[in-house]
Amino acid sequence: MRTQAVLDAVTVESLLAAAVSAPSIHNTQPWRFRFDPDSQVLEVRSVPERTLPLTDPMRRAQYLSVGAALFNLRLAAVHQGRRPEVRLLPDPHDLGLLAVVRLTGPLGTDDQPAAPGLYEAIARRRTSRRPFTGRPVPEPIVAQMTSAAHAAGARLHLPDIAGTRRLLRLTAQAEARNHTHPGRSAETRRWITAPGADTLYGIPVTALGPPDAGGRVPMRDFTGAPPPLRLPALWFERHVQLALLWTPHDRRDDWLRAGQALQYVLLTATAHGLRTSLLHQAMEWPDLRAATALPRHKRCHPHVLIRFGYGPDGAVTPRGFAKRAQ
Incomplete structure (x- = not known):
């Protein structure tokens, strides 16, 4: 016992x-x-x-x-x-x-x-919203990331070049919809915090990343600000390394398992010196989320795209917790 x-x-x-x-x-x-x-x-x-x-x-x-x-x-x-x-x-x-x-x-x-x-x-794990080098991640590391997702009850799909482009196009469509939707744009901006703000939540302005000058990587535009108010564009990696995290079912407990799998994958990547960022925009529109599913796979329920590679570390974001003992 x-x-x-x-x-x-x-x-x-x-x-x-x-x-x-x-x-x-x-x-x-x-x-x-x-x-x-x-x-x-x-x-x-x-x-x-x-x-x-x-x-x-x-x-x-x-x-x-x-x-x-x-x-x-x-x-x-x-x-x-x-x-x-x-x-x-x-x-x-x-x-x-x-x-x-x-x-x-x-x-x-x-x-x-x-x-x-x-x-x-x-x-050490932080979200890096800046360009990566494009240096290929060795296959053994990718295999460990895939095994981590599976061990936590989810699946990790590594698309080929055509599949990567398809997923990035769907993400770009979602980002464009978000940008033109006043309610969603306002909802996102509410979680942006000014420098020196006394808050334990939200994303500091200093943690935001630039847009991709090449238009390949549709990073989320949190501010919705037009040029020249937004950050200057930078050239992102030409060959984006993506992974699609999904589960065979789409119930509440599957979402919790997917979250555990996501963190397992992110920590595995971090332990090997990789940087990561999440592309979630397409998952926020039902039709686009369905379109990100694996072709000809009836039980694929996507949850998030993980961009990974070598590059600069991400900025620190605030943290806090609420605990109550009975």
Whole structure:
């Protein structure tokens, strides 16, 4: 019988510090954690006020974000020698409760430790919205990224050149729609924070990236500002390396698994010295999301495009967490 690990305040704080380092759409950080010292259970909840009603009406992207934070929490627990037992969507009557985590321990000899450098990658992983070098990523690293997604319950598709161009065209179409939709543009701008702003959420202006002078990589234009107010365009990599993260089903628990898989892939890439950014625009329009699915694959439900490669590090974005003990 597995023994239950007793968590003190310092341990809980360290677990949550790792959890909130996860990426989230527009850095909304739509998670809240509640620790019950009696049951020694951590609850992972969604935050209704940090939603994007127009961009993410089904809250699928919110679930991806929470799933990424959940993976970090699990990884931090393993790093401390504890075994995390996770239940997704444990209460059908409490839709805001997305997961519960109970730590038992210590890890046994049969437990598989995390890959070397994966936990340390939590602090180093940042979204890089700047041009990459175009240097090809070695196949063994790509294979590890693919295996990471599969281990977390998702799939990672690496398209060929024609497939990459198709996905980038769909992303560009979505970006154009977002740019001409006043409501969505305003919703996005609300999460931009000015330099020196006293906030733990949102994307600082200093973290925004330039547009691609070649028009190949449709990075999100958060500000919607016309030239010359936007950042000067730079030439992005000629050969974009993309991966499509998808799941065979499209339920709420699949979204949480996809979020965990996303973070597993991002940390694997970071541990190998890669930089990453996410292209989510096409997933925000039902017809374009359906078009990103693998051709002739009836059970492919796309969630996000991952751009990866070698290049400059991303800027630091603010982080915070809300924890309440009962």
